[in-house]
Amino acid sequence: MSDSSKDHWYPVGLLSDIYTPRQTLLFDQEISLTHDDTGFVVKKSGGVSLPTIERFGHLWTSLGQPDHDLFVIPEADTPGRHLVDVGSVKVKCSPLRAVENFLDIAHFPFIHTDILGAEPHTEVDRYKVEIREGVNEVWATKVKFFQPQAAKSAEGGIITEYMYRVPAPTCAVLYKTCPPRPKEWDIITLFVQPLTEEWCEVWPWMALYDDDSTMAEMVSFQQLIFMQDRSILENQIPLKLPLDPGMETPTQADMTSVAYRRWLKRIGYSYGAQMVAA
Amino acid sequence: MTRLWGIVLNWIAVGLAEDIPVGTVVPRRVDGLDLAIWRSGLGRFHAWDDRCPHRGMRLSHGFVRGEVLACVYHGWQYNLDGACDYIPAHPDLTPPKTICANTYVCETRNQALWVALGTVNGDVPDIGDRIPIRSLDISCGAPAIARYFDHPQDPLIVLRGKYDLAIALQPSTSRSCFAHVFAGAGQDKKIVSRYVEKLRDELEAA
Ligand code: FES
Numbered sequence A: 001m002s003d004s005s006k007d008h009w010y011p012v013g014l015l016s017d018i019y020t021p022r023q024t025l026l027f028d029q030e031i032s033l034t035h036d037d038t039g040f041v042v043k044k045s046g047g048v049s050l051p052t053i054e055r056f057g058h059l060w061t062s063l064g065q066p067d068h069d070l071f072v073i074p075e076a077d078t079p080g081r082h083l084v085d086v087g088s089v090k091v092k093c094s095p096l097r098a099v100e101n102f103l104d105i106a107h108f109p110f111i112h113t114d115i116l117g118a119e120p121h122t123e124v125d126r127y128k129v130e131i132r133e134g135v136n137e138v139w140a141t142k143v144k145f146f147q148p149q150a151a152k153s154a155e156g157g158i159i160t161e162y163m164y165r166v167p168a169p170t171c172a173v174l175y176k177t178c179p180p181r182p183k184e185w186d187i188i189t190l191f192v193q194p195l196t197e198e199w200c201e202v203w204p205w206m207a208l209y210d211d212d213s214t215m216a217e218m219v220s221f222q223q224l225i226f227m228q229d230r231s232i233l234e235n236q237i238p239l240k241l242p243l244d245p246g247m248e249t250p251t252q253a254d255m256t257s258v259a260y261r262r263w264l265k266r267i268g269y270s271y272g273a274q275m276v277a278a
Numbered sequence B: 001m002t003r004l005w006g007i008v009l010n011w012i013a014v015g016l017a018e019d020i021p022v023g024t025v026v027p028r029r030v031d032g033l034d035l036a037i038w039r040s041g042l043g044r045f046h047a048w049d050d051r052c053p054h055r056g057m058r059l060s061h062g063f064v065r066g067e068v069l070a071c072v073y074h075g076w077q078y079n080l081d082g083a084c085d086y087i088p089a090h091p092d093l094t095p096p097k098t099i100c101a102n103t104y105v106c107e108t109r110n111q112a113l114w115v116a117l118g119t120v121n122g123d124v125p126d127i128g129d130r131i132p133i134r135s136l137d138i139s140c141g142a143p144a145i146a147r148y149f150d151h152p153q154d155p156l157i158v159l160r161g162k163y164d165l166a167i168a169l170q171p172s173t174s175r176s177c178f179a180h181v182f183a184g185a186g187q188d189k190k191i192v193s194r195y196v197e198k199l200r201d202e203l204e205a206a
């Protein structure tokens, strides 16, 4: 199978961090980030410059030949949102496992207990999942789940509605009911930088309507959530994401994960994936 | 029967019974294979693959609720046979029988805990009326340890001697072992424990 993994855009740093040179990895290769009068410069270790895009508070690059622009999130441009750079967390797991976990709600009562979910409210109702052909993205809509504290600005339990979108293989966008503005969606994203097939750097980013919390509070809330997820991600066997059915057991609540895996297979994405049953 | 480094081991020691309290689950590794060993509310021991059939989470991170083991990730519950009998995301569903943790035979005999990774063959090794001392991590392969004591490689190395020692080996990787140590009834645990530490240092130096 020809592998399309490198022909996508990947987040490699924060735009707000421009004066700190950064050495990092992308697809096992060393790259460096610096900044000069012309802007950001990303180079491979041999000195070859790589293309860059500045978007969503992050610097993006590619080692391959992307035949498309980086996706957009038009809703994030609406005025009044706080754009929150959360920073990054390194996780010893496949980049694809990190995305799949982000698409999962059934773990909320167990891993984000009393924050994003709580027993006995564990049931996941049927929701809608599709691979949107034109844009070639995975979407899950009409996802509803009980949350004891849906966001920093939410008090008491409510039924929260979500939409999940996978616009690129290692990126996921979550649209979520916004307590202060019932007609709008809060936006929480997970941008994942593949360091190796079993090691990734995760860059959450948010565009929120929240006038009660400070920036620091919004950041630490999201960091707490992600630390809880990390305890899972580093302990799944195998660390890579199995794409062949048979090794793991999805149920109806896992429809998003099933679609995500199927889509990865269809677009020929194999970096961080396990193709044969171990 | 399990073949490790060319020899056949029927039973492999995985610990001292007293180190796994009722209602807990711990990870154990045998020749690179990750096991979750848990002890139900009624005290029965179970050895399963340390991997939840749902999404691969280590079951050793889960929690014991009476006679079931629950996975920490999505709370799926597995009964004593390893069969999944409750999926919290679908509380009204009876899970299909095919959803099942991979289980092994696990037995205790006189305070020692043993698993059979393959077909059970032969009796559970007998440590006699010895008492459990402790488990030690040794950076040495099991064959090297057996050779050191001039003992045929066996899951149980009976040394006798001053403390009436018996050592049950758990090969964790090709170059490391857990030694589960037992000594004659009436021996002083502290003294024997210090003695086996010295033994470990000698083994690792040899
Ligand atoms: S991985 Fe165990 S319940 Fe989901």
Ligand SMILES: [Fe+2]
Pocket (backbone or CB within 6 Å): A101, A102, A107, A111, A112, A225, A228, A229
């Ligand atoms: Fe999570």
